[in-house]
Amino acid sequence: MTSQVAERTWQHNVHLSGGAPAERPGEPAWLSAARRSAFDWLSQHGFPTRKDEDWRYFDLAPVLGLAFSPNREPSIEPRAADLGAVAGPSLGGPRLVVLNGRYSPLLSDVTLGLGDGLHVASLAGEIRDGGPGLAQRWGDGAYSHAFDALNAALAVDGVYIELAPQTTADAAIEIVYLTVAAGDLPLVSPRSVIFAQAGSRATIVETHLGLGHGHSLTNSHTRVVLAAGAHVEHYRFQAEGPEASHLSVVEVHAGEASRFASRTLAVGGLRARHEVRARLVAPSAELRLDGLYLPAGEQCHDNPVLVEHLAPGCTSRQLYKGIVKDAGHGIFNGHVIVGAAAVGTEAHQTNKTLLLSDRAEVDTRPRLEIFTDEVAATHGAAVGQLDQDALFYLRSRGIPDRDAQAMLVAGFAADVLDGFAPGPVRGLADRLVGSHLEAGSGAYQPEVKR
Amino acid sequence: MLVIEGLHVEVGRTEILAGLDLAIPAGEIHAVMGPNGAGKSTLANVLAGRDGYRVTAGRVKFLDHDLLAMSPEERAAAGVFLAFQQPVEIPGVPNMYFLRTALNSLQRAHGLAEIGPSEFLALAQDKVRLVGIDPALMSRSVNEGFSGGEKKRNEILQLAVLEPRLAILDETDSGLDIDALRVVADGVNALRRPDRAALVITHHRRLLDLLVPDRVHVLVGGRIIRSGGAELAGELERTGYTGLRDDRRDPVATIGASR
Numbered sequence: 276m277t278s279q280v281a282e283r284t285w286q287h288n289v290h291l292s293g294g295a296p297a298e299r300p301g302e303p304a305w306l307s308a309a310r311r312s313a314f315d316w317l318s319q320h321g322f323p324t325r326k327d328e329d330w331r332y333f334d335l336a337p338v339l340g341l342a343f344s345p346n347r348e349p350s351i352e353p354r355a356a357d358l359g360a361v362a363g364p365s366l367g368g369p370r371l372v373v374l375n376g377r378y379s380p381l382l383s384d385v386t387l388g389l390g391d392g393l394h395v396a397s398l399a400g401e402i403r404d405g406g407p408g409l410a411q412r413w414g415d416g417a418y419s420h421a422f423d424a425l426n427a428a429l430a431v432d433g434v435y436i437e438l439a440p441q442t443t444a445d446a447a448i449e450i451v452y453l454t455v456a457a458g459d460l461p462l463v464s465p466r467s468v469i470f471a472q473a474g475s476r477a478t479i480v481e482t483h484l485g486l487g488h489g490h491s492l493t494n495s496h497t498r499v500v501l502a503a504g505a506h507v508e509h510y511r512f513q514a515e516g517p518e519a520s521h522l523s524v525v526e527v528h529a530g531e532a533s534r535f536a537s538r539t540l541a542v543g544g545l546r547a548r549h550e551v552r553a554r555l556v557a558p559s560a561e562l563r564l565d566g567l568y569l570p571a572g573e574q575c576h577d578n579p580v581l582v583e584h585l586a587p588g589c590t591s592r593q594l595y596k597g598i599v600k601d602a603g604h605g606i607f608n609g610h611v612i613v614g615a616a617a618v619g620t621e622a623h624q625t626n627k628t629l630l631l632s633d634r635a636e637v638d639t640r641p642r643l644e645i646f647t648d649e650v651a652a653t654h655g656a657a658v659g660q661l662d663q664d665a666l667f668y669l670r671s672r673g674i675p676d677r678d679a680q681a682m683l684v685a686g687f688a689a690d691v692l693d694g695f696a697p698g699p700v701r702g703l704a705d706r707l708v709g710s711h712l713e714a715g716s717g718a719y720q721p722e723v724k725r
Numbered sequence: 726m727l728v729i730e731g732l733h734v735e736v737g738r739t740e741i742l743a744g745l746d747l748a749i750p751a752g753e754i755h756a757v758m759g760p761n762g763a764g765k766s767t768l769a770n771v772l773a774g775r776d777g778y779r780v781t782a783g784r785v786k787f788l789d790h791d792l793l794a795m796s797p798e799e800r801a802a803a804g805v806f807l808a809f810q811q812p813v814e815i816p817g818v819p820n821m822y823f824l825r826t827a828l829n830s831l832q833r834a835h836g837l838a839e840i841g842p843s844e845f846l847a848l849a850q851d852k853v854r855l856v857g858i859d860p861a862l863m864s865r866s867v868n869e870g871f872s873g874g875e876k877k878r879n880e881i882l883q884l885a886v887l888e889p890r891l892a893i894l895d896e897t898d899s900g901l902d903i904d905a906l907r908v909v910a911d912g913v914n915a916l917r918r919p920d921r922a923a924l925v926i927t928h929h930r931r932l933l934d935l936l937v938p939d940r941v942h943v944l945v946g947g948r949i950i951r952s953g954g955a956e957l958a959g960e961l962e963r964t965g966y967t968g969l970r971d972d973r974r975d976p977v978a979t980i981g982a983s984r
Contacts, residue, residue, distance in 0.1 A: 663776070668813040671773050672827035672883065673801035673834060682826065686817030686866070
């Protein structure tokens with residue numbers, strides 16, 4: 276199928292299935308306008324192709340070749356037990372569940388960890404009942420690609436989190452996006468907005484999971500706005516089903532002296548692309564972006580990162596590591612732009628890939644663009660295989676080959692995983708990595724360094 | 726305990742060991758000395774089972790095992806330990822965890838119960854003190870950023886914890902100061918027991934003065950050309966390897982070659 280045909284079919288489907296604008300009674304005018312402009316953007320720009328720098332290595336054809344239908348009710352109604360089986364135990368704070376793009380009060384558990392100054396709501400509820408805060412922070416109408424615009428056009432629900440000034444949320448706030456498929460090709464478009472007011476602190480864990488069988492497409496968007504001095508630790512675990520396509524954007528707006536850490540882990544999906552886009556808009560903001568991705572089988576995990584330094588004295592550090600097995604495909608496409616105003620910027624970018632098979636594929640592209648002086652910036656990429664000397668060293672001490680390999684793999688991932696908060700968050704990461712690696716060859720012992 | 730007979734080993738297309746014979750009975754410490762390129766490290770690596778060495782002839786018997794037929798981990802389980810000349814850095818794998826995993830792998834291979842973290846900690850702490858390794862290095866990645874001396878101490882720590890039947894030290898003494906050298910000697914001496922043995926490969930006499938081997942063998946050109954008591958190390962220091970008489974060469978063959 277040529278891309279034009281695919282695209283026409285797609286747009287046709289999306290419109291027919293009720294995604295088109297101005298069809299939602301009771302929607303506020305600002306939202307109708309935003310959705311309409313997103314649709315216009317999409318119609319104008321079309322879907323990306325391989326000629327597009329940011330989509331060079333990611334094969335969209337299989338996604339565009341399937342007639343996904345948006346905003347449908349899930350074909351199966353999962354119960355709390357089904358959720359527990361895939362999501363594991365609570366992380367000790369509120370758990371907000373978004374089922375096929377809609378907040379599920381039934382599956383959510385907000386009995387824990389809510390205190391003064393922490394406002395948690397469904398996005399639909401906030402649109403209906405909330406103040407003007409959401410409209411201001413919905414998005415700036417700049418889309419990085421057609422799917423980003425498509426989310427803005429189609430999203431009806433998700434989660435809204437707001438932290439009042441100087442509030443500290445003690446327990447991690449967990450958002451679980453559950454995509455349920457049963458051969459019905461759902462296109463799921465959750466959208467969440469996190470607003471951390473001045474001096475507030477929170478840990479937010481977004482987990483994408485799948486249930487059922489057959490293809491699905493999750494196209495999610497999370498926007499995080501940090502006011503001055505806010506401090507957000509953001510985790511994102513992608514463990515969707517084996518046939519899932521997953522496209523997502525986390526967009527960060529970092530205010531003065533704010534600190535944002537993004538730690539992503541990708542183990543699931545068939546084709547998954549997770550974009551982190553961060554703008555450092557005021558002085559002295561600090562950004563830490565770490566990622567671990569483990570494509571195996573026929574999986575492709577794409578990690579585009581865009582960091583824009585727009586103010587003086589900001590820091591950004593990126594460390595992305597890929598462990599690629601079987602015929603997996605790992606992609607890192609990192610781009611740092613240091614604008615003319617961003618004097619005294621410190622920007623570091625590292626990507627390392629461990630290839631565990633001859634058929635494994637890797638593309639890595641760290642990029643730095645600097646438009647000012649007085650910048651300390653580094654970038655680098657390395658691709659390698661298991662160190663045979665290290666393997667022999669471990670085996671010569673009696674550690675069986677398979678365990679020794681698993682130890683080296685765990686050791687490779689350690690500097691990313693060691694950044695994860697000890698306790699339930701690290702536990703969840705270890706569980707996801709462990710079960711993913713055990714599914715193939717080579718056991719993983721997640722006990723390394725606590 | 727260890728019997729090597731007529732061992733020929735090639736690396737690439739070059740023959741490094743050319744008919745090496747060596748026997749180490751249980752309870753003894755033997756030293757192998759020799760010039761650069763004589764095949765000392767090749768001997769150590771072949772015994773431990775490293776890839777890249779092709780055995781073209783000969784055999785190696787360790788206890789009841791055909792050593793050359795075994796994987797490195799099987800050799801370790803049988804009781805062979807190689808202290809590396811250049812210990813490998815392993816990023817992301819904490820030293821303590823590595824050591825416990827190694828010990829428990831050996832426990833499992835012997836059908837014994839695994840040793841839990843707290844029990845292991847108690848066991849390791851004594852040995853850590855004994856070899857004088859900075860306890861802070863135990864929570865760091867294996868050998869990563871360790872100084873040369875710290876790496877060697879770490880090898881001896883592993884030796885002390887894993888308690889092998891046969892310890893092979895591949896120039897563990899190179900580049901060490903006298904204190905570290907004593908640690909190495911004490912580590913080997915601590916294992917001096919009737920059912921154990923050690924093969925100490927070295928360039929220098931210094932370690933042998935502290936260790937007092939039962940036998941000293943001279944390895945030149947891929948063969949043991951002379952063996953003697955501990956005093957041979959002293960002789961070597963005076964005469965060097967070139968002035969050494971080749972005890973093993975068949976006199977008839979030598980005469981034949983000179984004609």
